[in-house]
Amino acid sequence: MRLHFIGVGKMGLPMALHLRAGGADLSVSDNDSTRRALAAEQGLSVASDTALVLQQADGVFSSLPHDAALLKVAEQVATHARSGSFWVDTSTVSLTASAQAAQICTGVGIECVRTTVSGNNKMAEAAQLTVLASGPRTTYDRVLPLLQRWGPNQFYLGDAEQARLMKLVINLMIAQTSAMLGEALTLGRKGGLDWHDMWRVMGASAVASPIVKAKSAQLSERDFSATFTVNQMVKDLDLILGAASENQVPLPQTALTRQLMDAARAHGDADADYAAIIKATERSAGLPT
Template sequence: MHYAFVGLGSLGGHLAGSLLRAGFAVTVSDLERTRAEPLLAAGAAWAENPASAAAAADAAITCLPSPAASAAVAPQLFESLRPGATWIEMSTNEAAEVARLAALAAARDIATLEAPVTGGVHRAATGEITVLVGGEATTFEAHRPALEAMGGEVLHMGPLGSAALIKVITNMLAFVHLVAEGEALMLAKQGGLDLAKAYRAIAASSGNSFVHETEGQVILNGSYDIGFTLDLACKDLAFAAGYGRSLGVPLELAGLTGGTFLRARAQYGGQAQSTQVVKLLEDALGSELRAPGFPARLTG
């Protein structure tokens, strides 16, 4: 199949690269052509805008930073995609918004899949990220080879909207864990423990988590470089709060975590790394969480 891929940010560029490595024909488009250069060198075609990218494609994939961006781009794709084509939304989006856009697509006989990813940018780079899919089973099967090229584990969660919900749940948990990670490491430091040894002890204990094993490392390095911003974290936590209200679930920990992330964004700016939420504690105590031997970036 020929895929159009729109949105070549930290995630999108890696996902499109995985499609190319698997032998798919890919036409890419982004507001910044420089992001496409490695993909063009690997064999991708370039399109100046989303509509042009979709014109010859069997399916169009979007991986964009906000629901507003998806709302602007998706109708352009629908104008150019042929009847029987598919739109695959890989952005983190709200279920209601995906459903609204899917209705626009269906009016033109275009199918929709939602396929947000989770597991970190470093896993997208190696094609091992988890892909969470919502939509009709037949449409999912038609695009399974492409989805499996981009991800290590591909989970069909159910109908449209189910993937949006589980993606927000996984991110909500990660952000709660991230705040807890900062508190745990600071408690270890203020208690006089060697932070490298504390890291290994937590990793080998019942307190371990994916966030500890990954984001804990770049915190201890001091780079904080996880490829995910405070703006994106605040957006996802707002999605979680919305689901909590609509489904009648009191999200106390998520609410506290959301407030912490909002304070971090106000302090460090929306484009700061999401891991810099722990700097609130570092700055408050005048004590940095650092240890030798940890990487500046995660690679696998």
């Protein structure tokens, strides 16, 4: 199968590598020359003419940063890809932009599967992503063997934008977990509990969710280097609050978490891990960070 992958960033590159490892005849493209060079270093074929490779591909994959990029790629795919081919997009974007992008392509005979993924770049590299898919069921069944290259779990959720919404639901819970940790750890630290002790006890307690366990080794050493940045979480929280507004769902706690992310950004943590919201809460309690 001949495939083309658009957007080989921190998530897209390992996903593309797994497709290639599965035997696909794969080419890639990216607007960033640094990412193109890194893809070439990993042995991927970097396309010099995206329009040409789209014409030749059986399917297109993409991993994109925002709505505008998604809609631009939708126009590229609709203009150059063959009728009867498919487009699998993995981006976290708004429901409105996703529906618009799908309409652009289905109008010219290209089926669109929305396949958001749950997990960070380390999980992508280890093929441990959870894939959330929606779109035409027949096309999902066609691409499922490819999606299985990314991780052990795939969920088909419906024929439209359900995968995009499910990703926002999950990211809402991840963001709120970081806000919860901020309050709990700040209370404990201000009251005299040892930072390392708190992480050890939480990891053995009823609150030891997979996300808490995943963060514990890094954060117990107060290492806030990013797997997913504050800025990236702000983008997702804005998408979450937008979807809530469209559906008339009040999310007061999520709105407060969004403000705390701004507090983290104001103190220079925009490119730190989103868990830097913990430091924002500590500052509000008069603790050094």
